[in-house]
Amino acid sequence: MAARLKDIADELGLSVVTVSKVLRDHPDISEGTRKRVLKRMRELNYQPNLAARSLVTGRTWTLGLVVPDLLHPFFAEIAKAISAQTRKHGYSLLISSSDEDPDLEIQEIRQLLARRVDVILIASAQSSVDCFQMIEEQKTPYVLIDRRFADLDAHFVGVDDEAVGMLATSHLLEQQCSRIAHIRGPNVSTAIGRLEGYRLALASRGIAPLPGHVISLGTSGDHRGEKGGYEAAKQLLAAEIRPDGVFCFNDPSALGAMRAILDAGLRIPEDVAVVGCGNLSYSDFLRVPLSSVDQGSEAIGKCAADLALRIARKKTQTRPKTEFMSPRMVVRASSRRFADGLGKTS
Amino acid sequence: MAARLKDIADELGLSVVTVSKVLRDHPDISEGTRKRVLKRMRELNYQPNLAARSLVTGRTWTLGLVVPDLLHPFFAEIAKAISAQTRKHGYSLLISSSDEDPDLEIQEIRQLLARRVDVILIASAQSSVDCFQMIEEQKTPYVLIDRRFADLDAHFVGVDDEAVGMLATSHLLEQQCSRIAHIRGPNVSTAIGRLEGYRLALASRGIAPLPGHVISLGTSGDHRGEKGGYEAAKQLLAAEIRPDGVFCFNDPSALGAMRAILDAGLRIPEDVAVVGCGNLSYSDFLRVPLSSVDQGSEAIGKCAADLALRIARKKTQTRPKTEFMSPRMVVRASSRRFADGLGKTS
DNA sequence: TCGTTTAACTTTATCGGTGACTTCATCTCT
DNA sequence: AGAGATGAAGTCACCGATAAAGTTAAACGA
Secondary structure (H helix, E strand, C coil), rough: CCHHHHHHHHCCCCCCHHHHHHCCCCCCCCCCHHHHHHHHHHHCCCCCCHHHEEEEEEEEEECEEEECCCCCCCHHHHHHHHHHHHHCCCCEEEEEECCCCHHHHHHHHHHHHCCCCCEEECCCCCCCCCHHHHHHCCCCEEEEECCCCCCCCCCEEEHHHHHHHHHHHHHHHCCCCCCCCEEEEEHHHHHHHCCCCCCCHHHHCCCCCCCCCECCCCCCCCCCCCCHHHHHHHHHHHHHCCCCEECCCCCCHHHHHHHHHHHCCCCCCCEEEEEEEECCCCHEECCCCEEECCHHHHHHHHHHHHHHHHHHCCCCCCCEEEEEEECCCCHHHHHHHCCCCCCCCC | CCCCCHHHHHHHHHHHHHHHHHHHCCCCHHHHHHHHHHHHHHHHHHCCHHHHHHHHHCCCEEEEEEECCCCCHHHHHHHHHHHHHHHHHCCEEEEEEECCHHHHHHHHHHHHCCCCCCEEEECCCCCCCHHHHHHHHHHCCCEECCCCCCCCCEEEECCCCHHHHHHHHHHHHHHCCCCCCECCCCCCCHHHHHHHHHHHHHCCCCCCCCCEEEEEEECCCCCCCHCCCCHHHHHCCCCCCCEEEEEECCHHHHHHHHHHHHHCCCCCCCCEEEEEECCCHHHHCCCCCEEEEEEEEHHHHHHHHHHHHHHHHHHCCCCEEEEEEECCCEEHHHCCCCCCCCCCCC
């Protein structure tokens, strides 16, 4: 059904290879034949068979993306940005969602390796680095997104999580919060970095977190952390000294926390100011619009895609490269305790 | 680098074909050699080269998905469900986002056709059916998701939008709303069906929509419709007779509408009850929790994936099949005007 | 004038599998 | 014992492209 090089070649009395060369803009083709061939290709709406091309070139013109959760707007936005960027360069994107499950993630990675994708982009839910050795064994290049591993020297694109933590915590300090708590995330680099940033920001004012004021987001079934945030905030409110500001690991957990605070009859931000992270798009429609640290997910996606494309084009391995995006504080009602002046507005 | 059939064949003193037969569970292989081959395959972590296999079988074991917007939770959920389902059967999924732009969508479809995906799943942003003829010419089967075309006889999986409209409108009627308005969506099947359902529900009580009470969601830049919903609701509130209930095309537009209503100093649901559609997961955290018609997006995804897999397995064309999911009303505060009794709770 | 370039193609081999046939030894049945 | 059936391999051609090397004729330089 679909046209092949051979069809075009036969019709024009050329060899398959000549037509193939036209297709790939090879120099040693005369202007005349080039035009004839291109014309016929257009007429037939010729599309090269990528399976055949892959077989001989060893490249699939396909990238693989693994995210923990496609429903999480942060990852959805990254996926969208990557997809848009790769498309421009003729690459397609296989997307899979690991449901935050390391084993499932490994399966997904195996699939991508079996498909011989040119580069794997991955926001990993792994706790160990074993599976990356598996990827390296297959000599498939990969780029970590959002989440890093301290003992793994690999390409990385993401936000500077320490800066995130400092930004959020400093903002709360500026809002005259004096007892700032932190609802921390699971044991991955993002959560660790944000916690560290939180500590550093406090330390720079000579403050140490009060006992019980750093609390872990339980893994109570929901990935995104709404329930976990609710539970964690309830515990915080029951602490000996009640916090007057909370920096939450991400926006969903902040939503949960806000609900717990409101349920307890407290006011946001007067009694407790809340800051999240991720700046998810629906923030404006909440009971109390949520202040949040924007991670520039779109920029992360674009940057990761560009890096991956660069890697895909080179056959030789390149030295691991780390690209940090800078976070941005977006202040909304949940943390704006002063009409103006003190609170930054962007 | 990666192991090939030939490597295994040489090592075991067999022919490539024999090994290939083992791989595909061909019957005429003795138990002994089968075991020897499988053992070696496992040791080498052999992965068949899908490009080679595709080249000869003409099948890619890949499905393509085109959605208008990956960031919209409705489509993200569908994408996730499809991905999960196809993975189980060894198929991969190429996902692309058309940004609700018909031209971009056509480009994406071309890409998928060029890649010779086995089936295309598409929630289309087209206004004409031309591009589906293009797909048919390539003899690539496709499944429409969510959005249909009246004059196109194709596979379809989605919700019964007329039922959606009736469900939402009947619910508002039950809540004693007597002046129910509708913020309708763009000119695609979903919006048309929901509008029709709205009309039918009113008609069944002998009511006709008041003038100016059916209003169109403008296309003011944002795809999801938050701004559009805001503008539309402002107009509704300025109508000669102010509505006391609004059924919104989707949840984002309902969010916008709610904001307009609250901004106007009115109460939800006492002054105006609001119902959306889509039942997006963050509904519980809104200023006023939003009642919404659940379309069962996960079920749609699963069903669409199953249908696509069935089609992929058959070589012969199958008769177009339409699968309707039934919508479900989820009542929350935005439309619960009576403490109990009248308002259904699920 | 003759060897050397150069432009513009063509030939040949190959990528890693699969499908359709063929071979050959063993087994079964009359 | 010989014909046909069966089981367990192997042969060969081919899928649709690309890489590398080879061919041919015109152009060029000394």
